[in-house]
Amino acid sequence: MAQPKTFFHTTVDDKLPLPPPPYQVDVDHYLSAGVTFDPAQVRSILPQGLEPNETHCGIVSMYTAPSGWAIAPFSCFYVGIEVRGYDAPDGSPAHYLVGHYDDGRALEALTPWGPFIGPATTNIDLQHGQFTGTAQDEDGILGRLAAERSVGSDTPPTSGTHFYLVQDWEDRLAKNVVAYTSRMEEVSVNQCKIGLRRSGKRIDLDVLDVLWGIYLPGASFVIGEPRPVTDESISDEGEMAKIALGELLTRIGHAAALVATDGRVLYMTQSAQKVLQDAQFDGRLRAWRRNDQRALDALINPSDRNMTISDQVALERPTHATPLLARAMPVAPVLTGERAVLVIFSDPADRQPRDVQPLLRMLGLTPAEARVAAAIAAGNTVRHCAQMLDITENTARSTMKVIYDKLDVSKQSELASIVARLN
DSSP states (O other): OOOOEEEOOOOOOOOOOOOOSOEEEEESEEEEEEEEEOHHHHHHHSOTTOOBOTTOEEEEEEEEEOEESSSOSEEEEEEEEEESSOOOTTSOOEEEEEEEEEOHHHHHHHGGGOTTEEEOEEEEEEETTEEEEEEEETTEEEEEEEEEEEEEEEOOOEEEEEEEEEEOTTSOEEEEEEEEEEOOEEEEEEEEEEOOEETTEEOOOOEEEEEEEEEESSEEEEEOOOEETTOTTSOHHHHHHHHHHHHHHTTSOSEEEEEETTSBEEEEOHHHHHHTTTSOOSSBOOOSSHHHHHHHHHHHSOSOTTOSSOOOEEEOOTTOSSOEEEEEEEEOHHHHSSOEEEEEEEOTTOOOOOOOHHHHHHTTOOHHHHHHHHHHHTTOOHHHHHHHHTOOHHHHHHHHHHHHHHHTOOSHHHHHHHHHHHO
16 A cells, blocks of 8 residues: 655754744645534634624634745644634635644744644645645644545635734734635545644634535745734735735745845745855845855945846855856835845856746836836837737837836836846
8 A cells, every 4th residue: 555645844943033024935735624613612712802703614724834934844733713804805704713733933933923823733644635634732633634635626826815813912802914825626524623722721612514625735825923903003004015025026936035224034035045055044144255245235235225226246156156146126115114125146057037027016016017018128119019918009108108207217228127137
């Protein structure tokens, strides 16, 4: 009999300073069930002011995250009760997190968020289309899911935002924002059991029925920090902008790092982690050679606050014959909460063409403007650009004027120069 595939992640010994949220994680296996709970238990668990939906339903979910930024690898198991009045922008209902159990560095990073965070390790086994997921702590099993994969039930990749409500250490209600990009498959759940504990005490919450099951065969999550819902100084728009920025960076396909002007790395894509894997790293962006550090520091904290994109800096690498090239572009503080730049790395040995539209969007262009800018910078005429994008010539011309104003250029060659630098 073939051995089952096991997806298992243990505690990380890495003790580098934790960067601030949001945290991006690459999830390889995510298993979730929609369930109904005992109504009396639901009412006893929800804090005052929160109302469950009519069916007292919720979710039981678990996943493993082998890679990502700052807190991976780790595994996670969580249980939430659906509540009214806090729907996400895409219409999905919010859930009150009864328990969120993690291992690895995620446990260290998330524990300060509130008592709903607890330690556990989650395993997901797959054999012949059958899933078995188990979450357990030192006292025993916290949750178990078993499901069967359906044939032809997957959907195209989709993106969205989920809201989770939690209670922080000061017993305040807080909202946690998570953005995701994934495709989904329906699964048939044949077992869903939970035995939750918090600080060693049992949480009474029984599953009465299973409503649905889904499996994500790979997904990207961007996890924001819980914010008190009564804190009027923190806008949903600002927090959503940070989450959206992290979600966008996971999809640009470039080796890039979001860096505060004092050198702290706020976020780094998987591609950047690979090209910098043999560099010294202590939570700040470091060059291999001391002589290159001055140039890198000037890149991160430029004297010209109005630059669109910097000149290129070459960083010598002791294990490569060719240097790593780096450029920087400023990022609006509203997206990061502080002054920061996006440092884009390129390897001369890897000259594959990249999609520059996500980077153009980070310069302030809308998706439609980024499409026009990329087409015009590639040498297309306005007429050809309009035909390619199925828009009128007047629309293309008016869009170009907006692009030129936003990027502070006056002709096509200057726009092409910016795009060439991005690529």
